[in-house]
Amino acid sequence: MNPADHTKAERFVAHLEPLQRQLSVYCARALNQRDESEDVLQSAVANAFRDFDKYSEGTNFKARMYRYVTLEILNRNRASSRLAVPSGSLEPAHEPALHIDSFRLETLLDAPEIVLDHCDEVVAICVRQLTELERKILLLRAVGDFKYREIAEILDVPIGTVMGLLSRARNQLRNGLLDYAHENGLLRKGDTA
């Protein structure tokens, strides 16, 4: 590696280092096959490093990096879904918000820890059950802490879609938690409809 490439690598790693953990989490959560995380990250990093000359200091490296990782995830999930049984993974453009049982939700809101302490894996499963676009939007917000506008730019979708699907994904996640809590008797007796 010549000195210029070495400097480029040094700068690239300096930018990447603070993001490594959250990119790992994002990737693991967003992929259909979690064991592909390392391959996906490697491809995304290789592409991002190749294009790093086009990066201007002071612009949003984090969003740029997420875009590369998101693109790789999309490719990988497409490949894996071709092998899998077709499911309801078509992207809804503007579906109405999910109905959520407000009576049961109140119980969850009153003592979320009781349910969530039992539900780490359930949260993961509920996230995987979201459509791919919903999942990415939810994760970019929760893990990447991006603003709606940034998410729209990363995913190349209208901001209204981000807003609608984020709300829907949150409701769906809550419904999943409520179902699990109900089935496992975590909600207080008499609180369920």
Add this chain to the structure above:
Amino acid sequence: MKCHDARRYWDLYHDSEGDADLHFQLNEHLDNCVECAEWFHKQSRLESLVKERLTANAGEGATAVDWSRILNGAGVTPVRRARSWKMFGSLLTALAAGILLMIGLFGGFSLDGSPNLAHLSAEVHQHVSAGSLRPEFESESDIDVDRYLVNRVPFPVRCPPRKDSGFAVRGAGMCQLSNQSAAYVVGSVDHQPVSIFVLPKESLNEFPELRLILQREPMTACREGNSEMVLSVFDKNLILVIGNIDRTKLTRVLKSYGTYPHSA
């Protein structure tokens, strides 16, 4: 605004999205409706807990990732990164470094000899207000300022949430306050200059007097020259808001940081 309408906008409120007018109306409703205020609080709490689970426990798939192998495989030679604090990069900011160094060397000590954060930050604020110190990055967009800060300091820093529209951002930068790395966001409230300093919570070890005060009360206020200031710890950060305006307005800006789920 009716309760049903207010609750429809919870996502926007929680994520500090939407326009300032919407947040103003929502805040007005929440100030007058205990049920909705409690509902909003519970919703945000649940969302924060879910987020915590999502970010903390990604399972084996995430923890098994070997970044040095990824970098090698991607053709990026891993280099040991000695993260140094790069404060200033231009002639203008070199002047600012000089000013801050002078503040660090000759000012800002308590009677017991320990550094005085209130004094140090008031000095910086006065220079920024007077125009003798310009922020390294100037923008009126909170998104751009957030973007600028995100990879420049090793701790989370953001502008105050937009719902506190009283604060109009003007720029941001980094500085040293008695050997402690700090980020500052400058702007105005009611057209009066206000500065926000954000330091990692651990930096309180450098300011023992202040640490003792904050152990007794979660939020404290004081006056330094003509400037009022309020400060508190939110999650991983120590946040100080300073300006030559009424203390309640500064407190509102400070408290807005508490609405972020995990970080400033």
